[in-house]
Amino acid sequence: xxxxxxxxxxxxxxxxxxxxxxxxxxxxxxxxxxxxxxxxxxxxxxxxxxxxxxxxxxxxxxxxxxxxxxxxxxxxxxxxxxxxxxxxxxxxxxxxxxxxxxxxxxxxxxxxxxxxxxxxxxxxxxxxxxxxxxxxxxxxxxxxxxxxxxxxxxxxxxxxxxxxxxxxxxxxxxxxxxxxxxxxxxxxxxxxxxxxxxxx
Numbered sequence: 355x356x357x358x359x360x361x362x363x364x365x366x367x368x369x370x371x372x373x374x375x376x377x378x379x380x381x382x383x384x385x386x387x388x389x390x391x392x393x394x395x396x397x398x399x400x401x402x403x404x405x406x407x408x409x410x411x412x413x414x415x416x417x418x419x420x421x422x423x424x425x426x427x428x429x430x431x432x433x434x435x436x437x438x439x440x441x442x443x444x445x446x447x448x449x450x451x452x453x454x455x456x457x458x459x460x461x462x463x464x465x466x467x468x469x470x471x472x473x474x475x476x477x478x479x480x481x482x483x484x485x486x487x488x489x490x491x492x493x494x495x496x497x498x499x500x501x502x503x504x505x506x507x508x509x510x511x512x513x514x515x516x517x518x519x520x521x522x523x524x525x526x527x528x529x530x531x532x533x534x535x536x537x538x539x540x541x542x543x544x545x546x547x548x549x550x551x552x553x554x
Contacts, residue, residue, distance in 0.1 A: 408459025418526065420491055424462035425455050427478045428469040443470060443477040452481035456489060466495040466531055467512055467519070475519035483521045492520060495531035 409422040430448050432441040452463070465478045475494060482490055494516045496509055516525060 410459075410461075418491060419461075421459055421461045423460055424464050424493075425452070425460050427463055427465040427474045430470050430474055430477050432470070443473050445477055445480060448477045449481045449484065452478075452485075456485055461489060462491045462493065464493045465520075466497055467516060468497045468531075475516055479520035479522065487522065491526040492522060493527035493529060494520065494525055495529045497531040 410419045411422060412419050431444045431451075433444045434440075435442045455463075463478060463482065465474045467475055469475070470477070478492070482492065496512060513528070516528075517523070
């Protein structure tokens with residue numbers, strides 16, 4: 355295929371196509387030729403990502419410079435409790451994992467109230483509290499499939515509890531969790547209007 359016939363595509367559109375199950379077709383049609391070497395731009399495409407340093411993207415709305423690699427906190431290591439009654443988070447291991455990630459340029463951590471049987475936010479908060487707040491971005495979720503979040507009062511309680519568990523004064527990114535057709539109906543109902551959040 356001649357160069358002048360190649361269509362250009364940015365990373366976001368590429369992944370939208372890939373997510374639709376057309377990865378092979380998208381690669382064949384569009385290619386992955388780099389436009390320019392700009393590791394801090396949304397325009398960076400596949401094939402440009404360096405392997406010796408962290409890559410960041412700048413959020414065009416907030417200006418946040420977020421690591422391309424985020425740390426998902428859904429599977430923190432656990433250990434048997436000393437009293438033999440179930441498992442608990444291995445906080446020392448979590449601290450080490452967070453320290454390693456931050457030391458290697460990761461600055462985005464993603465958790466949720468329901469992760470690790472409800473223990474992830476607390477463990478994540480303890481580990482991150484040991485670092486300056488400006489060194490990381492935290493994302494958590496309003497876990498909509500949880501019955502607690504299906505009322506205005508319950509959702510607000512979950513929202514406020516996330517601040518307490520994470521030990522932060524602000525949350526960088528609050529996501530809606532497990533959006534399906536039924537959940538989406540609830541989210542777009544009167545409960546989930548903009549006015550809903552004005553009293554938070």
